[in-house]
Amino acid sequence: MKTLADLRAIKEKAKLEMATREQTAKYRLVVAMGTCGIAAGARSVMTAIIDEISKRGISDTVVTQTGCLGYCDQEPLVQVMQPDKTVITYGKITPELARRIVAEHIGRDQVISDHVFMQS
Amino acid sequence: MHRIHVIIAMDPHTIAQGARSIKDALVKNIDLAGLNQDVRVVETGSLGIYNKGVVLVVFPDGIYYTGVKLEDVSEIVSEHLVKGRVVTRLRYSEIPEESRAEEKAPRFGKQVRVVLKNAGMIDPESIEEYIAQDGYEAFGKALTELTPKDVLKIVTDSGMLGRGGAFFPTGMKWGFAAREKSDEKYIICNADEGEPGTFKDRLILEGDPHAVLEGMCLAGYAIGAHMGYVYIRGEYHMSIARVRRAIEQAKKQGLLGKNIFGSGFDFDIQVREGAGAYICGEETALIESIEGKRGEPRDKPPFPPSVGLWGKPTIVNNVETLATVPQILLKGGDWYKSLGTESTPGTKVFTLVGNINNPGLIEVPLGITLREIIYDIGQGIPNGRGFKLAQLGGTTGGILTSEHLDLPLDIINLRSVEAGLGSGAMLVVDDTHNVVELVQNFAEFFNHESCGKCTLCREGTGRLVELLHKLTSGCGSEKDIDLIERLAGHMMKSAFCGLGQAAPVPILGCLRYFRDDFIAMAQQNQQRVPVSA
Ligand SMILES: Cc1cc2nc3c(=O)[nH]c(=O)nc-3n(C[C@H](O)[C@H](O)[C@H](O)COP(=O)(O)O)c2cc1C
Numbered sequence: 001m002k003t004l005a006d007l008r009a010i011k012e013k014a015k016l017e018m019a020t021r022e023q024t025a026k027y028r029l030v031v032a033m034g035t036c037g038i039a040a041g042a043r044s045v046m047t048a049i050i051d052e053i054s055k056r057g058i059s060d061t062v063v064t065q066t067g068c069l070g071y072c073d074q075e076p077l078v079q080v081m082q083p084d085k086t087v088i089t090y091g092k093i094t095p096e097l098a099r100r101i102v103a104e105h106i107g108r109d110q111v112i113s114d115h116v117f118m119q120s
Numbered sequence: 121m122h123r124i125h126v127i128i129a130m131d132p133h134t135i136a137q138g139a140r141s142i143k144d145a146l147v148k149n150i151d152l153a154g155l156n157q158d159v160r161v162v163e164t165g166s167l168g169i170y171n172k173g174v175v176l177v178v179f180p181d182g183i184y185y186t187g188v189k190l191e192d193v194s195e196i197v198s199e200h201l202v203k204g205r206v207v208t209r210l211r212y213s214e215i216p217e218e219s220r221a222e223e224k225a226p227r228f229g230k231q232v233r234v235v236l237k238n239a240g241m242i243d244p245e246s247i248e249e250y251i252a253q254d255g256y257e258a259f260g261k262a263l264t265e266l267t268p269k270d271v272l273k274i275v276t277d278s279g280m281l282g283r284g285g286a287f288f289p290t291g292m293k294w295g296f297a298a299r300e301k302s303d304e305k306y307i308i309c310n311a312d313e314g315e316p317g318t319f320k321d322r323l324i325l326e327g328d329p330h331a332v333l334e335g336m337c338l339a340g341y342a343i344g345a346h347m348g349y350v351y352i353r354g355e356y357h358m359s360i361a362r363v364r365r366a367i368e369q370a371k372k373q374g375l376l377g378k379n380i381f382g383s384g385f386d387f388d389i390q391v392r393e394g395a396g397a398y399i400c401g402e403e404t405a406l407i408e409s410i411e412g413k414r415g416e417p418r419d420k421p422p423f424p425p426s427v428g429l430w431g432k433p434t435i436v437n438n439v440e441t442l443a444t445v446p447q448i449l450l451k452g453g454d455w456y457k458s459l460g461t462e463s464t465p466g467t468k469v470f471t472l473v474g475n476i477n478n479p480g481l482i483e484v485p486l487g488i489t490l491r492e493i494i495y496d497i498g499q500g501i502p503n504g505r506g507f508k509l510a511q512l513g514g515t516t517g518g519i520l521t522s523e524h525l526d527l528p529l530d531i532i533n534l535r536s537v538e539a540g541l542g543s544g545a546m547l548v549v550d551d552t553h554n555v556v557e558l559v560q561n562f563a564e565f566f567n568h569e570s571c572g573k574c575t576l577c578r579e580g581t582g583r584l585v586e587l588l589h590k591l592t593s594g595c596g597s598e599k600d601i602d603l604i605e606r607l608a609g610h611m612m613k614s615a616f617c618g619l620g621q622a623a624p625v626p627i628l629g630c631l632r633y634f635r636d637d638f639i640a641m642a643q644q645n646q647q648r649v650p651v652s653a
Pocket residue numbers: 281282283284285286287288290293310311312313314315398399400401402403404436437438439441442617618619
């Protein structure tokens with residue numbers, strides 16, 4: 001390392017990996033991973049989300065999971081907790097849709113209204 | 121990217137409780153659950169929670185688990201990590217329900233983390249994680265944008281006072297050494313930490329070793345030194361290992377060595393191990409010890425900033441002092457002054473020990489009161505007992521009693537009651553303890569640790585033990601109390617170094633507030649609860 005720019009390059013890379021430990025994230029993505037969710041494909045949805053987030057270098061979002069939300073017929077379910085604390089729940093999510101949620105909702109603050117199952 | 125990070129505290133306490141095997145089991149169970157792409161297990165230093173067994177935090181939820189046993193691991197993995205359901209049975213129990221919504225423990229509520237900001241958050245064995253938290257940014261900025269004089273001015277203007285016990289202004293000390301003309305100058309980090317009950321420097325070194333190294337680099341740049349030593353007591357195996365590793369990593373990254381950041385500035389750091397003598401924490405005895413001699417204090421003046429290690433200008437600073445410096449450089453002196461009080465800016469790290477529900481490592485802004493520390497952060501005294509006294513700053517510390525519970529803690533207020541902030545232990549003693557036995561315990565420590573160089577300390581510490589023993593064994597009289605007081609007074613005035621001068625402080629403090637206990641002891645041989653300090 002010879003310059004401040006070298007230091008900052010290391011910093012940005014390490015920061016991304018540590019983002020999970022920050023509790024100041026702007027968005028929180030929650031994947032329902034009860035038995036019903038997993039049976040409906042929540043695991044591949046989760047993998048797609050993680051992959052898309054790291055591809056895009058998004059560091060202000062954390063991804064967590066929760067159990068069955070009680071809407072088993074809508075699984076896989078993905079919730080987006082927004083900065084204003086409102087929650088958008090998307091239903092019947094495929095890995096492709098999951099990638100779109102990351103790109104559009106997280107990346108550009110655009111809700112994909114066609115797939116919203118519930119808002120609160 | 122891993123979506124879950126499980127942080128496991130690795131300090132001597134948790135390791136003794138099996139943290140290593142629990143970490144191995146975690147990794148294995150995570151593998152078995154097919155989660156190794158999703159979950160990362162990170163070792164970190166102390167999380168500041170003591171006597172609660174092995175401690176884990178699961179991020180991003182920020183859920184603390186304490187008292188984790190090997191047999192709990194599979195449940196944590198299958199319930200929390202796989203299904204996202206918190207294992208409430210193991211959740212950090214002192215967090216009241218109402219504050220759980222914010223996922224924040226109240227013991228952290230009154231704390232302000234400057235020195236400990238990374239401790240328990242980062243992997244201390246990863247320089248990248250330190251860099252991610254603005255690590256080495258201050259050093260880089262200083263070398264590329266600031267002159268040594270600028271650095272000195274920022275530290276001086278911040279009003280920072282050294283955290284090794286004497287609270288000497290850090291900038292002023294550096295200024296003395298900066299003005300000296302010499303081919304060689306040295307920076308020494310004092311990590312001897314011999315004060316009984318104090319283990320904050322150890323946990324800082326174990327939790328965030330790079331912060332201390334960066335502070336040394338900045339001090340070196342400010343005064344024009346090219347070599348630094350970290351003097352660590354020999355029993356601190358983990359501190360030594362982590363500092364050595366950190367030095368290696370910094371060298372690999374070019375943050376130590378020649379021509380750092382292309383600035384032409386060279387700086388290197390080495391570790392020196394102490395052999396566990398309390399006197400070697402005194403800066404001139406420490407210097408003698410590094411030089412390979414018997415650890416005895418030198419005559420002062422000249423002071424180390426003019427004539428120190430191998431006769432060259434030398435700065436000796438405490439671990440906590442040095443760990444604070446990078447942040448002052450990054451955030452500025454005004455930010456630092458906004459913490460703490462006018463006379464004593466900043467925060468102080470304490471090890472809260474003794475009769476307290478929630479012992480541990482804490483960092484608080486100065487100006488906080490004993491009441492807040494004992495009853496809010498420490499969650500009070502066990503078994504509904506009353507507060508008798510607190511000793512602030514290790515065995516040499518002054519004595520505070522219930523009349524001082526609401527005194528804002530800073531150097532001016534404490535000086536007015538003949539106490540000080542000291543090195544960083546806060547010993548809380550409940551009302552079942554006998555003060556004379558407590559004092560005898562202190563006196564025995566000093567007698568054992570007196571280096572023997574000057575008569576007043578060598579003989580005085582021994583006589584104090586004898587006189588106190590006479591009282592506690594029921595053979596004493598009130599005349600002995602007067603003798604203790606006179607002898608202690610002479611030692612304070614005439615002992616050669618800080619050891620002999622400070623040894624009488626807690627004894628005189630206890631005499632001031634609890635003279636009746638001494639008199640009662642002199643008058644009768646009563647039933648007592650033994651003390652272990
Ligand atoms: C008997 C004795 C023991 C000491 N032990 C320590 C110690 O363990 N660690 C420490 O930092 N300072 C210790 N000191 C204080 C040092 O002499 C010195 O003041 C301090 O390291 C300066 O650092 P600071 O300016 O950052 O406070 C001790 C002093 C005496 C008299």
